[in-house]
Amino acid sequence: MSEKKIGIIGGGQLGSLLSVAAKKLNIKTTIYCDDFDAPAQNFCDDFIFGKYDDKIKIQNFIQKVDLVTYEFENIPFDTLYEINKFKPVLPKPSVNRLIQHRIAEKDFVNKLNIRTTRYVSVEKKSDIETLGDFLPGILKTTTMGYDGKGQFPIKTIEDINKLNIDFSQSYILEKLVKLKKEISVIVTRFGINNYEIYEPIENTHQDQILKYSIIPADITKNILDQSKDWASRIAEELKYIGTLCVEFFIDRNENLYVNEIAPRVHNSGHLTINAYNVSQFENHIRAVCSLEKIPLKKLHNAKMVNLIGKQIEPYRKNIKLNDNEFFFDYLKKEIKEKRKMGHITTLI
Ligand code: ADP
Numbered sequence: 001m002s003e004k005k006i007g008i009i010g011g012g013q014l015g016s017l018l019s020v021a022a023k024k025l026n027i028k029t030t031i032y033c034d035d036f037d038a039p040a041q042n043f044c045d046d047f048i049f050g051k052y053d054d055k056i057k058i059q060n061f062i063q064k065v066d067l068v069t070y071e072f073e074n075i076p077f078d079t080l081y082e083i084n085k086f087k088p089v090l091p092k093p094s095v096n097r098l099i100q101h102r103i104a105e106k107d108f109v110n111k112l113n114i115r116t117t118r119y120v121s122v123e124k125k126s127d128i129e130t131l132g133d134f135l136p137g138i139l140k141t142t143t144m145g146y147d148g149k150g151q152f153p154i155k156t157i158e159d160i161n162k163l164n165i166d167f168s169q170s171y172i173l174e175k176l177v178k179l180k181k182e183i184s185v186i187v188t189r190f191g192i193n194n195y196e197i198y199e200p201i202e203n204t205h206q207d208q209i210l211k212y213s214i215i216p217a218d219i220t221k222n223i224l225d226q227s228k229d230w231a232s233r234i235a236e237e238l239k240y241i242g243t244l245c246v247e248f249f250i251d252r253n254e255n256l257y258v259n260e261i262a263p264r265v266h267n268s269g270h271l272t273i274n275a276y277n278v279s280q281f282e283n284h285i286r287a288v289c290s291l292e293k294i295p296l297k298k299l300h301n302a303k304m305v306n307l308i309g310k311q312i313e314p315y316r317k318n319i320k321l322n323d324n325e326f327f328f329d330y331l332k333k334e335i336k337e338k339r340k341m342g343h344i345t346t347l348i
């Protein structure tokens with residue numbers, strides 16, 4: 001068996017589930033996180049608490065591991081670039097730099113002739129007057145957003161003026177898509193034209209936070225084929241190694257749009273733990289550690305429900321689960337509103 005030691009940047013639920021998958025493969029994990037209470041401490045072998053620009057602690061981290069991967073995209077590029085001089089960072093740092101900027105990400109996707117929402121950059125006050133074409137829309141910070149954070153729905157130019165935007169940051173205004181459905185496609189790429197792809201997952205959001213994921217997605221064959229084709233083309237073009245997720249919108253006229261790319265494992269893929277022979281987490285570890293690729297097989301259809309904030313409480317009190325239900329507690333210390341605390345997957 002392999003003696004590899006993997007470093008993971010970020011200690012949330014994705015880092016936890018990556019650690020669990022690594023353990024199964026006999027790979028040791030060291031998590032580096034800027035949250036002293038990071039829940040992944042409960043699942044990894046070794047934990048370093050430090051800021052993402054703390055050069056000394058990052059050096060210590062580098063010494064302990066054979067390669068480094070990450071569970072979230074908002075890591076300073078300089079840090080990943082520095083680490084990559086000593087130990088391989090996978091997916092490579094340039095992928096992360098591209099995707100952490102919403103405009104660069106969408107420009108990249110459009111260059112592949114793949115449809116995204118319509119968008120415009122908003123950098124200064126005088127830009128606001130010219131935005132009529134993109135309304136109604138959603139104003140988003142170009143960097144650092146997740147779970148709907150840093151997003152403002154805009155109906156009229158007046159709405160934007162009222163927001164009193166802080167222009168020390170840059171923004172993107174996206175035209176609102178009249179959504180019929182949202183789906184995601186998860187791909188794990190091992191090398192040139194060498195990947196495994198999970199079937200599209202149908203996602204329902206509440207307050208811009210993922211609430212339900214289900215397979216099979218109720219979509220046409222066209223959308224199924226197109227979404228898988230686009231996701232694998234994106235992974236190929238990025239020369240990506242590891243698990244990646246593409247989030248899509250489907251509008252009321254059955255048009256498919258790429259919403260965003262997550263250069264990492266994804267919340268909508270939690271159901272792959274119970275529904276497939278190899279989960280998105282195990283596949284990520286396999287790909288970045290150059291382990292064998294196992295042909296992917298779906299074992300069950302499934303539905304995942306995110307437990308947000310206080311919704312975790314009854315489950316922590318030993319609720320009786322059926323044989324087809326799997327409960328995961330991320331062991332986050334503090335229950336906060338809008339915080340993803342755990343999930344339940346039901347095989348159907
Ligand atoms: P985050 O990085 O927070 O996940 P997203 O861009 O994926 O940001 O937005 C979160 C959710 O908000 C989406 O899944 C979707 O439900 C809604 N949303 C975002 N942008 C649009 C848009 N242009 N049109 C319609 N709905 C949108």
Ligand code: MG
Pocket residue numbers: 147247260
């Ligand atoms: Mg999203």
